[in-house]
Amino acid sequence: xxxxxxxxxxxxxxxxxxxxxxxxxxxxxxxxxxxxxxxxxxxxxxxxxxxxxxxxxxxxxxxxxxxxxxxxxxxxxxxxxxxxxxxxxxxxxxxxxxxxxxxxxxxxxxxxxxxxxxxxxxxxxxxxxxxxxxxxxxxxxxxxxxxxxxxxxxxxxxxxxxxxxxxxxxxxxxxxxxxxxxxxxxxxxxxxxxxxxxxxxxxxxxxxxxxxxxxxxxxxxxxxxxxxxxxxxxxxxxxxxxxxxxxxxxxxxxxxxxxxxxxxxxxxxxxxxxxxxxxxxxxxxxxxxxxxxxxxxxxxxxxxxxxxxxxxxxxxxxxxxxxxxxxxxxx
Amino acid sequence: xxxxxxxxxxxxxxxxxxxxxxxxxxxxxxxxxxxxxxxxxxxxxxxxxxxxxxxxxxxxxxxxxxxxxxxxxxxxxxxxxxxxxxxxxxxxxxxxxxxxxxxxxxxxxxxxxxxxxxxxxxxxxxxxxxxxxxxxxxxxxxxxxxxxxxxxxxxxxxxxxxxxxxxxxxxxxxxxxxxxxxxxxxxxxxxxxxxxxxxxxxxxxxxxxxxxxxxxxxxxxxxxxxxxxxxxxxxxxxxxxxxxxxxxxxxxxxxxxxxxxxx
Ligand SMILES: Nc1ncnc2c1ncn2[C@@H]1O[C@H](COP(=O)(O)OP(=O)(O)OP(=O)(O)O)[C@@H](O)[C@H]1O
Ligand SMILES: [Mg+2]
Numbered sequence: 001x002x003x004x005x006x007x008x009x010x011x012x013x014x015x016x017x018x019x020x021x022x023x024x025x026x027x028x029x030x031x032x033x034x035x036x037x038x039x040x041x042x043x044x045x046x047x048x049x050x051x052x053x054x055x056x057x058x059x060x061x062x063x064x065x066x067x068x069x070x071x072x073x074x075x076x077x078x079x080x081x082x083x084x085x086x087x088x089x090x091x092x093x094x095x096x097x098x099x100x101x102x103x104x105x106x107x108x109x110x111x112x113x114x115x116x117x118x119x120x121x122x123x124x125x126x127x128x129x130x131x132x133x134x135x136x137x138x139x140x141x142x143x144x145x146x147x148x149x150x151x152x153x154x155x156x157x158x159x160x161x162x163x164x165x166x167x168x169x170x171x172x173x174x175x176x177x178x179x180x181x182x183x184x185x186x187x188x189x190x191x192x193x194x195x196x197x198x199x200x201x202x203x204x205x206x207x208x209x210x211x212x213x214x215x216x217x218x219x220x221x222x223x224x225x226x227x228x229x230x231x232x233x234x235x236x237x238x239x240x241x242x243x244x245x246x247x248x249x250x251x252x253x254x255x256x257x258x259x260x261x262x263x264x265x266x267x268x269x270x271x272x273x274x275x276x277x278x279x280x281x282x283x284x285x286x287x288x289x290x291x292x293x294x295x296x297x298x299x300x301x302x303x304x305x306x307x308x309x310x311x312x313x314x315x316x317x318x319x320x321x322x323x324x325x326x327x328x329x330x331x
Numbered sequence: 332x333x334x335x336x337x338x339x340x341x342x343x344x345x346x347x348x349x350x351x352x353x354x355x356x357x358x359x360x361x362x363x364x365x366x367x368x369x370x371x372x373x374x375x376x377x378x379x380x381x382x383x384x385x386x387x388x389x390x391x392x393x394x395x396x397x398x399x400x401x402x403x404x405x406x407x408x409x410x411x412x413x414x415x416x417x418x419x420x421x422x423x424x425x426x427x428x429x430x431x432x433x434x435x436x437x438x439x440x441x442x443x444x445x446x447x448x449x450x451x452x453x454x455x456x457x458x459x460x461x462x463x464x465x466x467x468x469x470x471x472x473x474x475x476x477x478x479x480x481x482x483x484x485x486x487x488x489x490x491x492x493x494x495x496x497x498x499x500x501x502x503x504x505x506x507x508x509x510x511x512x513x514x515x516x517x518x519x520x521x522x523x524x525x526x527x528x529x530x531x532x533x534x535x536x537x538x539x540x541x542x543x544x545x546x547x548x549x550x551x552x553x554x555x556x557x558x559x560x561x562x563x564x565x566x567x568x569x570x571x572x573x574x575x576x577x578x579x580x581x582x583x584x585x586x587x588x589x590x591x592x593x594x
Contacts, residue, residue, distance in 0.1 A: 225430045228400055233444035233494065234420040243446070247434045324434045324474045 021078070023085035024068030030092030031061035037096050038116075043103045045110070047117040049124070056120075057095060064088060114294035122298040130283065134302050137279040140196065141268050141310070144203025148264070149257060152208035156215025156256075160249070161241055166216075173212060181206035181267045185274060195275035199268070206267045207260035211253065218252025219245050251325060254318045261314060265307050280306070345377035345530035346411035346421070346497040348397060353406035355392055356555075366392050367403070368555035379524055379531045381541035383584060384551030390534040393556070394500045397532065398424040410498060420444055422498040427506050429487035431475040437462065437486050438471040444494040461493035464523065481512040485519075492523065499524075501533040505540070514572075517544055521568055538584050542577050543570055550587045560587040 035057035038050060064081075072078045081088070095116065101108045103115040123130070155173075158165035181202045192198035222245055230244050272281025280303045287295035355367040366389040374380050382390050395401045397408055399418040408415045410422060423444075431440045442458045445451040451458075462468055465485040475483060484504060491499060501520075505513045521544060524531045535541050541548045542564055550560040562584060566576055 223430070225426060225428070226432060228418075228424075229426070229430055230443065230447060232398055232400065232418040232420070232422070232424050233447045233490070234418075235447040239447050244432075247432070250434070322434075324436075324476075 020071050021068045021082050021085060023089060024064055024081050027085050027088035027092055028061045028064035028068060030089050030096065031057050031064060034092055034096035034099060035061065037104070038099050041100075041104045043115075044106050047103055047115055048121050049117045053117050053120050057092075060092075111291065111293050114297060118294040119298060122292075122294045126295060126298070130280075130298060130302055133278060133280045133283040133299070134306055137268060137272065137281070137303075138306060138310075140199055140272075140276070140279060141203060141264060144200045144268070145207050145261060145264055147200065148204030148207025148260060149211050151204065152211025152256065152260065153215050153253065155208065155212040156249075156253070157219060157241065157246065159212070159216040160219025160245065169212075173209070177209040177213065181263070182270050185271065189275045195271075195277070199271035199276050202267050202271055203264045206263045207257075210259035210263065211256040214252045214256030214259070215249060218249030221252070222248040251322060254314075254322065257314060257318075258311070261310060269303075344497060345528055347376045347409075348374040348498065348530060348532070349409040349412075350374075350393075350397075351406050351409070353393075353396065353403045353408060354555075355389070355396065355401075355404045365555035367396075368557050370406075370556065370558060372549060372558065372561070374530060374532065377528050377530055378547065379521075379533070379545045381533045381535055381545035381548045382551065383535060383538060383541045383548055383588070384556060385553050385588065386536065388551050388554045389556035390551065391502050394424060394502050394532065394534055397498070398422055398500055400424070420448060420494040421496050422500065423491040423494060423496040424500040424502060425487055425491050425504045427503040429475075429480075429483040431478075431483055431486055431490075433475050435474075436471065437467060437473050437475075437478070440475070440486055441489045441493050443490055448494075457493050457495075461489040464492060465489045465519075481508050481516065484508065484516065488523070492527070495527075496529060498530045498532070501531065503534055503536065506536070513540075518569075520544060525568065538581050538588075539572070539577075542580050542584065543572060548580075548584060550584055560584070 035054040038057065039054045043050065067074065067077070067081045068085075070078065072082070074081075098116055102110070102113050103117065155165075155169060159169050159173075160166075184202060184205065185198075188198040188202055189195055192201060226244050226248060227240055230240055235244070268279070269281040269284075272279035273285045276282055280299050283299045284296055284303075287293075287299060350370055350372050353367055353370045354365070356363045356365045358364070370393065382393065384390050392401070396403050397410070397415065399415045399422065402416075415422070432443070435443070438458060441461050442451055442455070445454050445457065459468075462471060465488055467482060467485055467489065470478070470482065475486070478486065484507075488504070505516050505520075508516060517540060520531075520533075531545075533541070533544060542562075546564055548560075548562045548564060549558055550562065551557065552559040560583070562580060564577075564580060566574060570577070
């Protein structure tokens with residue numbers, strides 16, 4: 001009864017005053033403060049784009065004021081800002097502190113710690129090159145990861161299924177697998193016709209090892225009863241591999257894919273720095289040659305976005321493929 | 332609803348099972364462990380036989396031999412006059428655990444046999460029939476972890492029945508259920524057996540269950556298993572659990588198991 005009464009009360013209340021999000025308004029204040037510091041406090045040395053950056057930060061502040069006042073009336077957007085408001089506040093404060101420490105007081109020495117304005121300048125004037133580098137890196141990584149995952153999966157399935165494959169592959173995997181792929185780098189650049197193909201090989205190599213090992217152990221740990229049940233139901237050996245062993249091993253395979261993706265990032269960056277004349281790793285190296293520190297931070301920023309984006313993508317794919325695991329295993 | 336579903340299921344003729352001087356042993360750390368000792372008996376086509384015996388005596392082993400999952404060390408087993416060599420969808424074993432495939436939903440689990448035999452396209456309607464038969468309509472899309480123990484066991488039963496087997500081998504399929512669900516499922520088993528006409532072989536620890544369900548109860552002694560008694564349960568279906576004749580047979584069976592003093 002009580003709950004019904006409360007519901008009736010909620011319905012009776014006029015929906016006019018949606019609650020204002022106070023933390024979001026506070027966040028707006030922090031962005032305004034950052035913009036004010038940027039504009040009103042004299043820079044130690046000449047800095048580009050001061051007004052433009054202040055305008056951007058001010059715009060963020062205005063947007064946050066609007067969001068904060070609109071509150072929960074905005075539905076999904078409102079809920080998102082409510083959830084992220086503390087972060088938005090912290091980032092605003094971070095911008096202000098960064099400005100003070102670099103441009104205004106020089107407590108963090110130039111040019112090793114660039115000012116926010118300098119970073120903005122890099123993105124405004126060098127974005128075509130950064131974008132091109134990033135897309136090159138993603139493409140290189142995608143090729144290597146694809147072939148590596150495919151090869152690792154095939155090797156793992158073969159080892160899990162066939163005694164003969166396991167006999168020959170296990171010692172090789174044990175002996176060669178733990179070697180960091182980057183150790184092959186000098187040889188690979190020598191053997192392969194192009195540095196691009198060498199990098200694809202190295203990335204594939206570093207991906208294949210964890211995928212193979214995890215696929216193999218996944219298939220080895222499949223409940224024997226599944227096979228017996230499938231056999232009494234008339235399953236052929238091919239059916240046992242594709243419809244029993246592989247689906248049962250998939251959770252392990254995804255663990256291998258995550259491990260492979262993480263190691264392939266390292267190989268990618270090293271390969272780009274040492275041989276390939278493109279990509280974010282190369283951009284980093286190139287920027288270092290010019291002592292362009294702001295460019296290096298910009299490249300790092302984009303690289304982090306790329307890596308975390310790819311990991312997130314793999315998570316999404318896994319959640320989709322392994323829906324049946326929800327409730328069986330807590331992630 | 333159930334009755335109409337059953338009409339569409341053609342009678343799968345139960346087949347005869349001949350177990351001829353079968354002995355079997357396992358290797359346990361180098362030494363042979365005898366499990367079955369010279370077992371011989373015949374099961375009539377379309378009958379319901381229960382195998383009763385102490386734990387570890389070799390009942391499951393015998394079912395696995397009939398299913399073709401293992402091969403007897405000595406003797407042979409014939410089903411429908413042919414020697415059993417390999418597993419076949421005409422003889423289906425239902426394990427004590429439902430052992431559903433967790434990555435397949437109920438429908439896909441039940442469809443497993445037809446998919447494996449490559450007849451899912453033409454015979455897909457049998458999947459719905461089997462699901463209806465075990466009373467799980469509406470749960471097609473549920474994954475195994477979303478089912479109760481009794482429901483999971485019924486899916487396992489549907490997964491077997493969809494193949495229209497001639498022989499259904501049941502290895503303590505109700506062992507893990509609570510007593511209420513268990514009694515309901517016992518009644519359902521009798522109904523399914525009567526309406527499909529298949530040969531049913533049930534392994535159980537439970538004397539009451541064996542006598543309530545089967546037309547004939549074969550009692551095994553401790554390992555290595557030998558037949559110590561072969562009881563005919565001459566009662567028509569549906570049976571009543573309180574029937575004095577059942578109580579009498581129970582006394583006999585417990586006596587053969589060496590437990591009559593407890594009665
Ligand atoms: N694969 C195996 N390897 C070695 N020994 C086995 C194997 N399977 C069964 N055994 C042994 O054979 C004997 C009979 O096993 P079985 O599973 O047939 O018994 P059971 O009668 O079904 O017992 P329960 O009623 O407890 O299920 C047991 O002692 C067991 O240890
Ligand atoms: Mg058993």
